Amino acid sequence: MTDNRKDALMKRIQMYAFVAHECALYLDCHPNNAQALERHAKAIKEMNEAVALYEGLYGPLTANAAGNKDWSWVKGAWPWQNKED
Amino acid sequence: MWSYEKKLQYPVNIKNPNPKLAKLIITQYGGPDGELGAAMRYLSQRYTMPYNEAIGILTDIGTEELAHMEMICAIVHQLTKGLTEQEIIDQGFAPYFVDHTAGLYPVAASGVPWSANTFQSTGDPIADLSEDLAAEQKARKTYDNILRFTDDRDVADPIRFLREREIVHFQRFGDALRIVQDNLDYKNFYAYNPSFDKR
Numbered sequence: 001m002t003d004n005r006k007d008a009l010m011k012r013i014q015m016y017a018f019v020a021h022e023c024a025l026y027l028d029c030h031p032n033n034a035q036a037l038e039r040h041a042k043a044i045k046e047m048n049e050a051v052a053l054y055e056g057l058y059g060p061l062t063a064n065a066a067g068n069k070d071w072s073w074v075k076g077a078w079p080w081q082n083k084e085d
Numbered sequence: 086m087w088s089y090e091k092k093l094q095y096p097v098n099i100k101n102p103n104p105k106l107a108k109l110i111i112t113q114y115g116g117p118d119g120e121l122g123a124a125m126r127y128l129s130q131r132y133t134m135p136y137n138e139a140i141g142i143l144t145d146i147g148t149e150e151l152a153h154m155e156m157i158c159a160i161v162h163q164l165t166k167g168l169t170e171q172e173i174i175d176q177g178f179a180p181y182f183v184d185h186t187a188g189l190y191p192v193a194a195s196g197v198p199w200s201a202n203t204f205q206s207t208g209d210p211i212a213d214l215s216e217d218l219a220a221e222q223k224a225r226k227t228y229d230n231i232l233r234f235t236d237d238r239d240v241a242d243p244i245r246f247l248r249e250r251e252i253v254h255f256q257r258f259g260d261a262l263r264i265v266q267d268n269l270d271y272k273n274f275y276a277y278n279p280s281f282d283k284r
Contacts, residue, residue: 063145073141074137074138074140074141075137076137078131078137078140078144079086080132
């Protein structure tokens with residue numbers, strides 16, 4: 001069963017995480033670049049918002065976010081599994 | 086995917102260099118029962134592990150092994166800092182030094198480079214988890230042997246932490262094996278391979 005909203009939200013997380021990562025690589029060797037710093041901060045903010053939304057609806061992305069009422073870390077599919085699995 | 090945290094799992098602060106000891110401890114980086122092999126073993130096996138709890142254990146222990154590899158590298162790095170050429174010769178570090186200077190390269194204590202031949206990923210959950218149990222004991226054994234030659238408390242302290250983790254991992258792999266067996270035919274655990282055979 002595919003969930004379009006879930007896929008869209010995950011794509012959003014992947015997109016902003018990738019932007020943040022690209023900025024981080026650039027910043028490693030250009031740590032004072034104001035434009036890259038700004039883009040990095042913006043991407044992190046967008047990513048964190050999307051992660052909070054995703055985790056609230058579909059479960060944790062890291063083990064640290066897993067333990068509320070139950071240990072949801074071992075619930076649901078792992079990222080390398082096909083949707084049909 | 087992974088992200089890096091700028092911290093060690095347990096602190097490593099060694100005051101006195103000791104390349105002779107570094108040559109032994111580096112085996113837990115690139116040796117047959119080392120942390121690199123452990124991480125690769127568990128992180129390779131998880132794709133065909135059939136049950137969520139066991140996948141979780143392989144993922145989380147495999148990830149912890151990467152952190153242990155970093156601790157071992159930190160120990161070796163601190164033990165080989167600021168050496169004189171005389172110390173390098175006197176302490177038997179010259180054969181490593183001539184190839185790697187003080188760089189970190191995954192080798193066994195014997196000097197044999199790290200190899201994927203040191204582990205298996207069988208696609209059979211009982212075989213994989215049984216190997217993992219043995220692997221934790223073999224790593225515990227190596228730490229016990231390292232401690233025989235370690236009289237520096239700065240080194241022994243993090244090595245003891247790593248040794249203890251092997252015992253905890255052994256317990257958790259035991260739990261995982263039990264969960265796998267509980268999912269199988271209790272009259273014959275080997276009746277079929279749950280990660281391959283259709284049922």
